[in-house]
Amino acid sequence: METPGNNRAEHDAAASFDPLRPRLIRVAYRMLGSVADAEDMVQEAFIRWMRADRAAVLEPEAFLRRTVTRLCLDHLKSARHSRETYLGPWLPDPVVEEEEEPEDVTLPLMLALERLSPLERAAFLLHDVFGLPFEEVALTIERDATACRQLATRARAHVREARSRFQVDRVRGLELAQAFFTASRTGDMKTLGAMLAADVSLHSDGGGKRHAALSPVIGFENVFTLHRNLSALFEKHGSTLVRTVLINGLPGFVTREADGELQTTALDITDGKVSAIYVVRNPDKLRHLH
Template sequence: MVASAHEDAAASFDPLRPKLIRVAYRMLGSVADAEDMVQEAFIRWMGADRAAVREPEAFLRRTVTRLCLDQLKSARRQRETYVGPWLPDPVVEEEEEEDVTLPLMLALERLSPLERAAFLLHDVFGLSFEEVAATIQRDAAACRQLAARARSHVREARPRFRVEKERGLELAEAFFTASRSGDMKTLGAMLAADVSVHADGGGKRPAANRPIIGFDAVMKMHEGLARLFQANGSKLLRIGFVNGLPGFVTLEADGEIQTTALDIEHGQVTAIYVVRNPDKLRHLH
């Protein structure tokens, strides 16, 4: 009887799992935490009166969102003591993500949990404000205000210059080759004047404790890194889209992997995002 109930719950839940993880990841920026929230939702789904639920997807999305809102409170406390810049866990895909790129996810970090939920559910996932209201337990008018405030905060983080897919991947591969070979002339031609580097080592691996900003500073950093790469090696594992941006995955000299994502405007790299914290890379192994 118990096994049958478990199979019944799983049969209705499993097709929705990818969508639910998508919601949770965009709320939290952590793959492991997103999977935990979705698994907790499954446990609650097993204990629910499923016959009384008319729309399982809406019910489960509400459950996951509320779990994420609770999780965000503790996550914010953890971020206050985080070593160096914080970046979301990298998700590497073959295709470009249209809805939430890495800069937008960083902008979402500046929102309150409710603003974040209202914006994602309405602007990204296309729910009506009535559905958003039912999910976050506020009235529809309040949800409109939350989403409007969020929109004004994140507007600048929306991608304004779409890079054609193949061109983006070509630029990512060229960046890898130039940065690892020490071809500073080619690398310099790819960088915007106000380029910045954001490296997340989480205190677990060497990384700059604050963003490096400006062409000269970034070039100086890469000159030093190129000597290390040439002496110790850096192996390209995959070219793809990292949180919606052209980028690549590499195996570094310490035996750990890292991801690099490039924000590109007008054919030049305006920001470089590097994740080195091994806790954020486990799901990529």
């Protein structure tokens, strides 16, 4: 049975925790690439915060960031097998950006982070993205500062290309996303073809639960042919635009497809051309958008 003392303790813990929750979710999501898993890690951190001697914690945000990061590191170890056995391409859960502020970790960068070890990923995100000094990174991942610098250096070498790519501005990007949606759904292949880069690639994540290509579609001819075939299906069964929006830092759109499920499409734009297309169809990854 709950007592007034227990209720008071939970209220006090929530009062100090809740203002930090959005920032902790950002850390966890960038570590894991899953909205649901990020929320689970942050909720577990809250449970530990309730049990902690909070009066002895001088910097609650640093304490909680360390807790969330360590929980994520443990989770990544157990999640590695499921990623390796995932059916078809794996893409992070799509996060729709409501604010005007540009995303600090774009979808291509998140995919590059997948190739890092959990410790490299943590060191890079905490130092290069969230701006923490290496001394704080060292306390968080329980390694010395020198080792953390080496981890971050190795990580940078792997993600440099993904991070340095030119990003189109928000307004122009959403205009291109709208044009891409219209051309792909109406079968305007001339317009669509003019938008695609020669080395364009398409990555679709159905997770084995909805139809999707089981491997990336590479090159102009293959991507163009796929969309030409899909346009006939769109004409027959329909595809409704919900909104154009930035998805993980990339211009894109959310649609409701013929099966009634949502779908997100994010476009990587390089030199005015679509260089990569990321389509998430796995319903498990789209629940939070409802």
